[in-house]
Amino acid sequence: MASIKKLLIANRGEIALRVMRSARELGIKTVAVYSEADRQALHVRFADEAVCIGPPPSSESYLRMERIIGAAKETNADAIHPGYGFLSENEAFAKAVINAGLIFVGPPPKAIEIMGSKLAAKNAASKFKVPLVPGTTEPVSDISKAKRISKEIGYPILIKASAGGGGKGMRVVNNEEEFSEQMQRAVSEATSAFGDGSVFIEKYVTRPRHIEFQIFGDQHGNVVHLFERECSIQRRHQKVVEEAPSSVLTPELRAKMGEAAINVARSCGYYNAGTVEFILDENKNFYFLEMNTRLQVEHPVTEQITGIDLVKLQIKIAEGEKIPFRQEELKIHGHAVEVRVYAEDPANNFLPDIGTLKTYRRPQGHGIRVDDGFEEGMSIPFYYDPMIAKMICHADTREAAIEKMIRAIDEFQITGVETTLGFCKFVMEHEAFRSGNFDTMFVEQFFKPELLNKSVIDSAIAIIASTLAAKVFEEATNGTSNHDSGPAETSSRWKANRT
């Protein structure tokens, strides 16, 4: 069994730090790579060693395979962890790492290749009887044939890019008249985004929920699942609030979907951490969507409810160890909710916002975890993903986790950039979210920027009222207790700055 002594993390930001923390606890030395824009970044300061790999644009730094493998060689690292994004789902990178005599902390390259194509993934999964959304299993290019198929499936349908990701190359078609135009758009979007214009057709499931399963496989043929995460709160088909467990799965449905997820992993000889995504329709039928062959952004909610450090498990598996538990031994402990704090303006169609974090104060307290890569005074670089932090709250029940999240959002102080914090509070307070009766159309259905302003104004009014009440109380009791007005003042300044 190989043992990892020094690990290079081919990533930046919160995920680079998160991986390094677990490596350090395992007694493994860490190597950071960084672009010129990240010289002062926390992952660089945290690592035992750091290597500059090029100028700020990702294509000249974090995406340069040879340079990153070269940095591993220079520093005598024996393994590479790719994090998420960048090269994490690049089969050629995984191969090059292995060919350089290093350990890739991830799945086998062949599995990345199969699951990297949505069509190849569907074909592999169908052999293991995993339910698929009705649709084509081959790319379609002939428009009249495509229309015939769509009619058979029944509108609305979805045209999807086989190489797709990040919601790109995806088009909803409501009727035959729109078909040709939308198909041309999907093909050209897929060609420019992925260099591969092949598209296929799927039934558009109206009002679905996005439910994904965390799976783990080892190199000895064992595969388990670590339950589900619900990620139905999305903007632009991209997740912004996640939770585990889902409020709609019964133990029976969980067991069925978990088994299907394990079968998807088996269909491509998978090992290490992976995520199998499904959509669940209104009648609780589930369909396989795709598999992500890496650690997910939202993996902490699974860590909170299982008590398992997924990065440590990834490292152990890469070293050749067996999964140290059996499926039956796993239990769900309480409930975890995650919000992604992006430097984005929810009032302006979630447009990325860049700037300096003038104030940056994390919330504290029992059951709150903040994974980030920033400090007060740092700037959000314009070159990369605008995520500032992930905040995860864990409690005994879903309701308690939501209440804790609302408290934590109120305590999180960020000025200098617009953030999704206010939007996330809107979600936490919304009746549809709280009752568990929501789907992927939540944002389109319920969110309007005016409502956000209203909730901010409501909070500001509440704060003014409580400050006044405290003052009246203080005067009435002739007390000297100042400590209440401190946080209230800071908080209102923060809120005023954000509007």
Ligand code: ADP
């Ligand atoms: P990407 O890889 O581009 O993120 P996915 O296949 O993972 O694309 O889908 C992203 C999101 O798009 C899903 O979470 C879901 O909200 C929506 N979606 C995908 N396929 C369908 C479908 N057939 N019907 C309805 N919604 C879908």
